[in-house]
Amino acid sequence: MSKSNGRVFIVDDDESMCDLLSASLERQGFGTSTFTMPQDALDALNAEGEIDAVITDVGMTEMSGFALCERIVGMRPGLPVIVLTGQGSMEAAVTAMRVGAYDFLTKPVDTKVLSLSISRAVQHRRLQEEVVRLRSAVAENKKPRSVVGSGVAMRRVYELIDRVAPSDASVLIFGETGTGKELIARAIHNGSPRTDKPFVAINCAAVPASLIESELFGHARGAFTDAKSERKGLFQQASGGTLFLDEIGELPIDMQPKLLRALQERKVRPVGSNAEIPFDARIVAATNRDLEAEVFHKRFREDLYYRINVVQIDLPPLRSRGQDVLELAAHFLAEFSRRGGREKALVLSNGAAEKIVHYEWPGNVRELENSMERAVALARYGEIMVDDLPDRVRAYRPNQFVIAADDASEVVSLQELERRYIERVLKLVGDNKSRAAQILGVDRRTLYRKLERFEEEKNANAGGMPPQQSAPAAPVAGTA
Amino acid sequence: MTAKAPASPEAFAYVTQQLLRQVAHDIRSPAGVVQNAIEELSQRETPEERAAMMVMANRGVRRLLRLADRLSMVAELQRGVTFDRQPGDLRNLVDTATEHALVLQGRRNVVLDRAIGDDALSLPLDARWLSAATCEVVSNALRFARSRVQVTMRPTEKSVELVVEDDGPGFPEGFDPGGSFAPREGVQGLGLSLAMAIDVCKGHAGDLRIHRSTLPPYRAGAAGAAVTLEISR
Numbered sequence: 001m002s003k004s005n006g007r008v009f010i011v012d013d014d015e016s017m018c019d020l021l022s023a024s025l026e027r028q029g030f031g032t033s034t035f036t037m038p039q040d041a042l043d044a045l046n047a048e049g050e051i052d053a054v055i056t057d058v059g060m061t062e063m064s065g066f067a068l069c070e071r072i073v074g075m076r077p078g079l080p081v082i083v084l085t086g087q088g089s090m091e092a093a094v095t096a097m098r099v100g101a102y103d104f105l106t107k108p109v110d111t112k113v114l115s116l117s118i119s120r121a122v123q124h125r126r127l128q129e130e131v132v133r134l135r136s137a138v139a140e141n142k143k144p145r146s147v148v149g150s151g152v153a154m155r156r157v158y159e160l161i162d163r164v165a166p167s168d169a170s171v172l173i174f175g176e177t178g179t180g181k182e183l184i185a186r187a188i189h190n191g192s193p194r195t196d197k198p199f200v201a202i203n204c205a206a207v208p209a210s211l212i213e214s215e216l217f218g219h220a221r222g223a224f225t226d227a228k229s230e231r232k233g234l235f236q237q238a239s240g241g242t243l244f245l246d247e248i249g250e251l252p253i254d255m256q257p258k259l260l261r262a263l264q265e266r267k268v269r270p271v272g273s274n275a276e277i278p279f280d281a282r283i284v285a286a287t288n289r290d291l292e293a294e295v296f297h298k299r300f301r302e303d304l305y306y307r308i309n310v311v312q313i314d315l316p317p318l319r320s321r322g323q324d325v326l327e328l329a330a331h332f333l334a335e336f337s338r339r340g341g342r343e344k345a346l347v348l349s350n351g352a353a354e355k356i357v358h359y360e361w362p363g364n365v366r367e368l369e370n371s372m373e374r375a376v377a378l379a380r381y382g383e384i385m386v387d388d389l390p391d392r393v394r395a396y397r398p399n400q401f402v403i404a405a406d407d408a409s410e411v412v413s414l415q416e417l418e419r420r421y422i423e424r425v426l427k428l429v430g431d432n433k434s435r436a437a438q439i440l441g442v443d444r445r446t447l448y449r450k451l452e453r454f455e456e457e458k459n460a461n462a463g464g465m466p467p468q469q470s471a472p473a474a475p476v477a478g479t480a
Numbered sequence: 481m482t483a484k485a486p487a488s489p490e491a492f493a494y495v496t497q498q499l500l501r502q503v504a505h506d507i508r509s510p511a512g513v514v515q516n517a518i519e520e521l522s523q524r525e526t527p528e529e530r531a532a533m534m535v536m537a538n539r540g541v542r543r544l545l546r547l548a549d550r551l552s553m554v555a556e557l558q559r560g561v562t563f564d565r566q567p568g569d570l571r572n573l574v575d576t577a578t579e580h581a582l583v584l585q586g587r588r589n590v591v592l593d594r595a596i597g598d599d600a601l602s603l604p605l606d607a608r609w610l611s612a613a614t615c616e617v618v619s620n621a622l623r624f625a626r627s628r629v630q631v632t633m634r635p636t637e638k639s640v641e642l643v644v645e646d647d648g649p650g651f652p653e654g655f656d657p658g659g660s661f662a663p664r665e666g667v668q669g670l671g672l673s674l675a676m677a678i679d680v681c682k683g684h685a686g687d688l689r690i691h692r693s694t695l696p697p698y699r700a701g702a703a704g705a706a707v708t709l710e711i712s713r
Binding site: 013014015016017019020021023024027036037057059061062085086087089106107108109111 | 501504505506507508509510511512513514515516517519520523536539540587588589623624626648649
């Protein structure tokens with residue numbers, strides 16, 4: 001056995017007893033330190049961090065074992081103290097328990113019994129530490145973890161979360177892939193009175209269309225070939241808590257009326273069952289699709305859209321979060337440096353920071369996170385250099401639209417300029433079509449038509465290089 | 481000369497009760513050492529390790545024997561003792577008694593200094609009782625000391641003073657060695673050693689005094705204990 005069984009302090013003014021207990025426990029895999037003076041043990045406890053248990057004699061000259069136990073429990077609550085005494089009286093046992101002793105053994109002590117008691121004490125302590133760690137993790141989870149960023153755009157999101165979380169209103173989170181929609185959903189749940197109840201998430205895009213109904217609503221036994229037993233659906237599983245419907249834009253069209261009905265009636269009917277079961281779950285949905293456009297194209301039911309979109313939270317894409325990208329990068333570098341066992345967190349070199357700020361981050365925070373993990377793995381110095389970044393980040397040249405080019409080769413057609421301008425506006429407003437249409441001074445339908453046309457042109461030109469990397473940067477003019 | 485037992489029957493009953501409890505404790509501790517040393521002995525492979533276990537077991541047995549001696553001496557003191565003072569070498573007696581105390585209560589990080597001279601110091605003494613009293617007082621000092629115990633012998637014209645000092649926590653405020661059968665909270669022992677030593681000193685036409693140690697304290701503001709046994713020539 002290794003010394004990892006635990007580290008134990010032995011306090012007894014009888015040096016022989018200290019030596020014997022130490023020898024016996026060391027042989028059984030415990031690390032020990034012995035003290036013939038209780039005050040020395042207290043001093044050592046103050047100085048040393050990792051102690052799993054203390055064994056103390058009662059009848060000591062400088063301070064009684066009971067007094068020592070009381071002081072240790074006061075200093076380090078949760079550190080188990082095992083009291084050994086030559087007085088096996090009930091009175092002594094009661095005193096031991098009163099001062100917070102974990103166990104009470106009578107001399108002469110059977111070393112096997114002592115070892116068992118210490119093992120239990122060490123296990124008890126480690127479980128307590130685990131509980132503290134988990135509680136701390138839960139508390140940490142309640143914050144919108146990884147939703148790092150103090151820019152204006154994210155501050156608005158935080159404010160909206162704070163306002164909407166305490167209510168039961170349905171929330172639709174809109175954001176591009178990788179913007180952290182589930183983290184926002186969790187933050188809403190954690191900020192709500194439902195926080196102690198389940199948070200159940202389903203990715204509607206990941207469940208086959210044939211299974212999604214039974215997944216959401218459950219099924220009765222024998223409802224279909226594989227339904228060998230009754231199964232509760234996610235609506236029921238989320239009872240009292242929050243049901244997060246991720247990628248709701250991918251929900252099959254024939255499933256949408258069933259979901260709408262369930263949300264309206266607050267009841268679900270499991271597949272193959274005639275009974276309707278009420279549920280009490282808050283609905284938070286998320287999508288990276290423009291659901292207004294989906295409604296426009298009849299791919300998403302308008303009534304369902306309004307049912308789930310009582311409050312909408314638009315998560316800005318990383319490219320429109322300004323300096324948040326550096327804050328996020330620093331956050332991920334610190335995290336991956338820590339996980340990698342580095343004593344000091346890696347930082348971005350000026351060159352790497354410049355690249356990161358200019359890159360568009362189409363995969364948003366998730367792409368940044370992956371890039372930082374890779375960079376930490378490759379880093380050879382205390383800084384992340386440009387070479388440590390992925391090729392696409394290193395090679396990226398900003399796509400700026402041109403209205404003040406002096407060179408004829410740099411000017412573009414009016415149609416291309418329109419495309420670039422519309423794309424630019426959409427990026428600035430986080431792909432919010434309504435807002436973009438408002439800025440552009442056109443109605444939404446016109447904007448959708450134009451976007452469809454751009455898409456068709458893009459498909460027709462498929463095979464060419466992506467526009468971002470197509471040409472060297474043109475002179476900047478009014479890049480908004 | 482005769483030493484008397486504690487006065488009232490209530491006090492005697494109380495002391496007896498406390499004494500028995502303390503005796504039970506004092507048996508269990510060294511008995512535990514002996515038992516554990518024997519268990520360890522079977523696990524040890526090298527002769528050195530086995531010898532170390534034997535030393536510990538032996539020490540435990542000695543402490544048990546000393547306890548038996550103390551009990552019989554307390555019983556004798558209760559009954560009344562006539563000290564038989566015969567000419568003897570006090571220096572040699574103190575030397576032997578401190579060695580014995582070291583075997584019983586010596587600790588690796590506590591040093592025992594003896595300033596008792598090299599020459600024989602002859603005076604009338606009851607060797608058995610004076611030896612036991614000296615051993616008790618030095619053993620106590622060794623148990624309480626943080627790092628050092630000093631035994632000094634100071635002959636004067638009419639008597640010899642034996643001063644035992646330690647750098648431990650010292651006596652509690654208001655401590656009265658004469659009434660030391662009263663238990664002290666948080667501190668082991670009933671003061672039997674001092675009570676016995678007082679009787680022995682008085683039996684040698686002397687006295688026992690307690691005071692603050694002159695040794696450097698183990699922490700600021702503290703003062704160790706000092707016990708002076710005075711024995712007339």
